[in-house]
Amino acid sequence: MIIKDKGLVFESGLLFFYKKINIMASIDKINFQNKKVIVRVDFNVPLDENGNITDDTRMRASIPTIKKILNDGGAVILMSHLGRPKSGPEAKFSLNHLVKHLSELLGGVKVHFADDCIGNSAIMAAQSLQPGEVLLLENLRFYKEETAGDVDFAQKLANYADIYVNDAFGTAHRAHASTATIAQFFDKEHKAFGYLMESEIKNANKVIQNPERPVTAIIGGAKVSDKIQLLENLLPLCDNIIIGGGMAYTFIKAKGGHVGNSLCEEDYLSLATKILDKAIIDHTQIFLPEDSIVADAFSADANTKKVSSDSIDEGWMGLDIGPKAISKYQDVIAQSKTILWNGPMGVFEMEAFSKGTYAIAEAVADATSNGAFSLIGGGDSVAAINKSGLSEKVSYVSTGGGAMLEFLEGKSLPGIIAINE
Numbered sequence: 392m393i394i395k396d397k398g399l400v401f402e403s404g405l406l407f408f409y410k411k412i413n414i415m416a417s418i419d420k421i422n423f424q425n426k427k428v429i430v431r432v433d434f435n436v437p438l439d440e441n442g443n444i445t446d447d448t449r450m451r452a453s454i455p456t457i458k459k460i461l462n463d464g465g466a467v468i469l470m471s472h473l474g475r476p477k478s479g480p481e482a483k484f485s486l487n488h489l490v491k492h493l494s495e496l497l498g499g500v501k502v503h504f505a506d507d508c509i510g511n512s513a514i515m516a517a518q519s520l521q522p523g524e525v526l527l528l529e530n531l532r533f534y535k536e537e538t539a540g541d542v543d544f545a546q547k548l549a550n551y552a553d554i555y556v557n558d559a560f561g562t563a564h565r566a567h568a569s570t571a572t573i574a575q576f577f578d579k580e581h582k583a584f585g586y587l588m589e590s591e592i593k594n595a596n597k598v599i600q601n602p603e604r605p606v607t608a609i610i611g612g613a614k615v616s617d618k619i620q621l622l623e624n625l626l627p628l629c630d631n632i633i634i635g636g637g638m639a640y641t642f643i644k645a646k647g648g649h650v651g652n653s654l655c656e657e658d659y660l661s662l663a664t665k666i667l668d669k670a671i672i673d674h675t676q677i678f679l680p681e682d683s684i685v686a687d688a689f690s691a692d693a694n695t696k697k698v699s700s701d702s703i704d705e706g707w708m709g710l711d712i713g714p715k716a717i718s719k720y721q722d723v724i725a726q727s728k729t730i731l732w733n734g735p736m737g738v739f740e741m742e743a744f745s746k747g748t749y750a751i752a753e754a755v756a757d758a759t760s761n762g763a764f765s766l767i768g769g770g771d772s773v774a775a776i777n778k779s780g781l782s783e784k785v786s787y788v789s790t791g792g793g794a795m796l797e798f799l800e801g802k803s804l805p806g807i808i809a810i811n812e
């Protein structure tokens with residue numbers, strides 16, 4: 392295993408960008424007494440056909456921020472999107488479904504609901520809101536102006552409040568009216584990150600700013616094309632990059648292997664070769680799965696066998712990493728001090744192809760209990776760690792799939808920039 396010279400990493404432009412993020416714009420420095428505070432939360436929770444919440448993780452994640460404002464003696468106006476309404480209001484996407492549960496999560500605090508996020512009912516509700524009370528506005532995406540980042544729409548929302556707080560990390564990569572445009576109506580003393588945003592940024596920074604070495608990124612999932620930018624940005628930072636999932640077969644084919652009917656992106660073969668070459672220059676060791684569990688169909692009850700990942704016959708496809716790969720990856724993970732995991736090692740949704748992913752989840756949990764810092768950074772690896780019951784045994788599980796991916800890709804997130812401007 393290579394342990395990279397730290398000097399190399401500090402020269403990287405990628406880290407320069409991260410250093411500029413001002414996480415001091417925290418709500419801890421603000422006293423919210425008698426203030427009206429508009430908070431962008433990510434309450435985009437899954438609902439069943441009867442409008443019942445099936446997973447309230449995203450709501451729970453913003454409760455500390457809401458409580459801080461209420462405890463200071465402030466009044467909280469919450470805004471969020473829910474689902475993907477096509478054009479205008481749709482009952483199944485109403486935030487009304489969340490009012491009762493939100494009140495329970497806040498220990499019985501009264502939660503008012505405005506059945507429109509702009510317009511007279513919202514204006515009146517915001518005006519009459521008292522310190523210690525919460526007002527939830529109707530789904531922002533009932534207006535196309537929200538996703539368009541419309542300035543007039545953003546100003547209407549800004550007018551309700553003295554202070555703007557963004558706690559919606561899950562939408563921080565979107566330049567929408569409520570996540571970015573609205574911030575221009577508040578000066579630096581009157582806008583801040585909520586606790587969730589702050590902890591997402593702080594935990595991601597633990598991986599990308601002066602991390603304890605060796606640093607290992609575990610990157611899996613379906614396609615190389617979805618993870619190219621992530622891989623390119625991680626190369627100068629990481630000592631080891633472990634690759635699994637469908638994307639591994641593009642790399643294996645690029646190296647001259649036979650991958651049969653495995654997922655393989657022919658258009659990305661040369662880019663995969665470039666990444667492998669760049670890894671040598673960057674002193675980063677890339678690990679590809681030595682063996683695979685292959686199947687004769689993409690199906691839970693397909694015939695399966697264990698084969699070398701570079702000699703998969705036609706008619707067979709690699710759907711999970713094999714036991715030799717698991718064992719190698721476990722060793723690398725056990726020796727790591729900083730671990731980032733994005734993307735499953737196989738088609739973990741089907742039991743027959745879930746072993747690799749769950750073995751990696753356990754290895755990451757074990758390394759964490761031995762003192763490593765581990766970030767489960769978005770995507771299906773979050774679902775996998777939750778399903779494995781090990782989410783309490785890793786250091787941090789990100790709530791923002793796409794946003795965390797873009798952050799780790801080195802992109803500037805509009806929701807973060809807007810608070811810092």
Ligand code: AMP
Pocket residue numbers: 611612613614617635636637638654709710711733734735736737738739740770771772
């Ligand atoms: P991503 O969203 O890119 O992280 O990809 C996650 C998806 O990749 C999951 O739905 C997995 O089932 C799928 N996946 C993982 N390994 C493979 C594989 N070997 N072949 C096909 N799909 C895979």
